Amino acid sequence: MINCSENCFHEEDGLCTLKEATKPSSTPIKDCPYFKEKCHKKSR
Structure with a gap:
């Protein structure tokens, strides 16, 4: 799991939801x- 605190499209509930590198x-x-x-x- 990767924490994400930014206003990012891939962020959900404080975590990065990106599944693979793009x-x-x-x-x-x-x-x-x-x-x-x-x-x-x-x-x-």
Whole structure:
């Protein structure tokens, strides 16, 4: 298990859910080359 405290698409309940290595993101962060920011739905 990999802990994840970032606002990342792959984060769920504080853990990384990425199952296999993929192409690194174009916006990596210090500790995660696969970081992808979560999209936030705007409430109306």
